Amino acid sequence: MKVETGWIKDINLSFNEPLIALKDVMYIIVHHTEEIGWDINKTQRFHQDQRGWSGIGYNFFIEENGEIIKGRGYHVGAHAYSYNEKSIGICLAGNFDLHTPxxxxxxxxxxxxxxxxxxxxxxxxxxxxxxxxxGVTKSCPGKNFNMGQFRESIKTEWPNYKDKE
Ligand SMILES: [Zn+2]
Incomplete structure (x- = not known):
């Protein structure tokens, strides 16, 4: 059982089918919406109505203003082919091929x-x-999102954080 924290907002999105609890999380996978101006509600509607999924595919969503909102939370998502059962997918609103987070x-x-x-x-x-x-050919989370730099920034900008050996 994972502890929910106050800084993760829960807007109680509804899902059409029961969600399955995540068991072995090995990866955190970062995405962008690719669509400019899509917030979590628009993304939820798209995944539910157009894609025909149970609901939003991402575990967490980060709005343009930095607000962190729960999508599927600690349940198996639909965001990365063959990785959904072993990862948490975080989506940032925006198209980082065209601009930056x-x-x-x-x-x-x-x-x-x-x-x-x-x-x-x-x-x-x-x-x-x-x-x-x-096997992924798209640029997600966008060519302006430097993953190596982001991983480094986590280590350097967070003095209390000690990376594992
Ligand atoms: Zn993606």
């Missing part, structure tokens, strides 16, 4: 990633951009 989004992503790394006893090497997964 806001400072607020990056700060929130850092905070959420550190929280999850501790929870699952993982190191920063377990944080991957969607495009870093085997």
């Amino acid at each position: 806001s400072i607020e989004q990056l700060n929130s992503l850092t905070k959420l990633c550190i929280f999850l790394l501790h929870q699952y006893n993982l190191s920063t090497t377990h944080i991957l951009g969607h495009r870093e997964l085997k």
Whole structure:
């Protein structure tokens, strides 16, 4: 059982089918919406109505203003082919092929990633951009999102955080 924290907002999204609890989380996978101006509600509607999924595919969503909102939370998501059962998918609103994440989004992503790394006893090497997964050809989370730099920033900008050997 994972502890919910106050800084993760829960807007009680509804899902059409019961969700399955995540068991062995080995990766944190970062995405962008690719669509500019899509917030969590728009993404939820798209995944539910257009894709025909149970509901939003991401575990967590970070709005342009940095607000962290629960999607599927600690349940199996639908965001990365063959990785859904063993990862947490975090989606940032925006298209980072065209622009860059806001400072607020990056700060929130850092905070959420550190929280999850501790929870699952993982190191920063377990944080991957969607495009870093085997077989993925799209640029997600966008060509302006430097994954290597982000992983480094977690270690350097968070003095209390000690990366695993
Ligand atoms: Zn993606």
